[in-house]
Amino acid sequence: MLKSIKVNHSAIYFIGLLLLTISLPLSRFSLSVAQFVIVVNWFWEAGFREKLKSLGVNKPALILISIYVLHAIGLIYTTDYQFAFNDLKVKLPLLVLPVIIATSKPLSQKKVDTLLLFYIGAALVASFISFGILIFKDISDIREISPFISHIRMSLNICLAIFFAGYFVFSNKRRHPIFRLGLLLSMIWMLAFLLISESGTGIYIMIVASIILAFYGLIKISNQAVKVIIVILAILLPASIFVYLNSTVKSYLLPHKNDLNNIEYYTAKGNPYYNDTINYQVENGSYIGLYISDVELREAWKTRSNLDYEGEDEKGQYLKQTLIRYLNSKGLRKDELGVNQLTDEDIRNIEKGIANVYYAKKISINSRIYKLLWEYQTAHRGGNPGGLSVVQRTEYWKASWGIIKSNFITGVGTGDLGLAFKSQYVKMNSVLPLEFRHRSHNQFLAIWIAFGIIGFCWFIFSLLYPPIKRKMLFEYTYFIFFVVIVLSMLVEDTLETQMGVSLYAFLNAFLLFGREEIT
Secondary structure, three states: OHHHHHHOHHHHHHHHHHHHHHHOOOOHHHHHHHHHHHHHHHHHHOOHHHHHHHHHOOHHHHHHHHHHHHHHHOOOOOOOHHHHHHHHHHOOHHHHHHHHHHOOOOEOHHHHHHHHHHHHHHHHHHHHHHHHHHHHOOOOOHHHHOOOOOHHHHHHHHHHHHHHHHHHHHOOOOOOHHHHHHHHHHHHHHHHHHHHOOOHHHHHHHHHHHHHHHHHHHHHOOOHHHHHHHHHHHHHHHHHHHHHHHHHHHHHHOOOHHHHOOOOOEOOOOOEOEOOOOOOOEEOOEEOOOOEOHHHHHHHHHOOOOOOOOOEOOOOOEHHHHHHHHHHHOOOOEOHHHHHOOOHHHHHHHHOOOOOHHHHOOOOHHHHHHHHHHHHHHHHOOOOOOOOOOOHHHHHHHHHHHHHHHOOOOOOOOOOHHHHHHHHHHHOOOOOOHHHOOOOOOHHHHHHHHHHHHHHHHHHHHHHHHHHHOOOOOOHHHHHHHHHHHHHHHHOOHHHOHHHHHHHHHHHHHHHHOEOOOO
16 A cells, blocks of 8 residues: 555646645645645656656746746846845745746546645634734734735635635536535635735735626626626626725814814813814824823823823834824723723723724724724825835835836846835935835835836736636636735735745646646
8 A cells, every 4th residue: 555655646746736725715734834845746647758758848836836946047147146146035936936847747527627626624713813813812913913924925825715616506507506505605604704814915805806707707608697797797886985995084083163163272171172173184084193192191191091191102103193083983082081981991002002903893894994994094195105015015116116217128137126115215215114014015126126117027028828728728727816916916025925926827827737627
């Protein structure tokens, strides 16, 4: 039996792919183990002459591999070789996985479906674990609910799992009704989880990809009744989202009409209020700057917490401002009476740096919207965008374009992105604090910065040529993978982390070369 296992390279290959698939939403460690198993098995299987021969005539696979070669060429004119070699190490899946998958025997559709179902199952398990952390653990940042991989990579896997599940639920193939129902419920849960997890990237990808998929369905589906349903949903869903967002934005940004009528100027203890509707923003539909008694806040806070009123909260924010915003979000005045009405849980929230009572809720769709609106107001009023996840991206993109203009043709090389950004932030007198001066958060810009316009154009070619040449671009599973990954690349450095580059390299190569030709 042991002997048969040793020579059954097809079985080892499939097990390696299965482990890799499960690991994408669940484990960095087992992801590395899976890739190691696949590589060792490939070399153990031997037959290199035939493998290299088949690879040599597989132009789409060679184009995919060329992206790694592009990074190797970038070593020629880089200066930070330590960063460059680490980058090449992280991006090894771009070389290894296309080579192995393109030169291995394609899997049957049954095995392909098995891998996709295990991927959906792994994403589902990851979402349950994250939800459990949200419910049962005391967290101060929603990103803490993703213990295995980054919050953003988690949302990317959830989006793909939802759409892959849709392939099994809505395809014309015969499937048991209970099987379809189970996957449909899984889709609904994972969609709800995206909202619960407040993943701006995941929600953005889900909305835009769904709109694109609606047009895809109108073109590909021949059933007129289904087309009518798609059109109705394509109208109703965006309209419902717009109505909800419009109502939420108005309730947040527009102050209550009575706020400025009959303003009181003294607290219950007779201390004067500071009322300011100019320097303070509107939040939760009321002026933050109304009814502030600094004297009473200071004294009342001393009786409730050991943290310094004039110091910082646990997030490094000015505690006084966190307290004022939190009181405002609860509809309380910023005086002794207001502080005394706070519960012990409220006090702990403020100490943790939670500035709005909605942010503290375990499950709140409005929480993410309110955070985005706060970011928008802060930026619009000339505030520091540091730490504001969406707004600070504009600084990243400004810095990126500044670097591109100075290195338009060839870029800065594989290893010099960090140095280039550091220099550019200084050059543009960026308002971002040092700890928030990150790279582009856009994969296309990152490629352009590293390899210039030539490398950028080649990267676009590498995305499009393989699926077009293989006539796979509009096959459902590949199409939705392509849409999701491109959307993620617009707002994230998708290929700059182990999990991101492995997700792209594996699914791209597998869906193109790892299965028998679809007829």
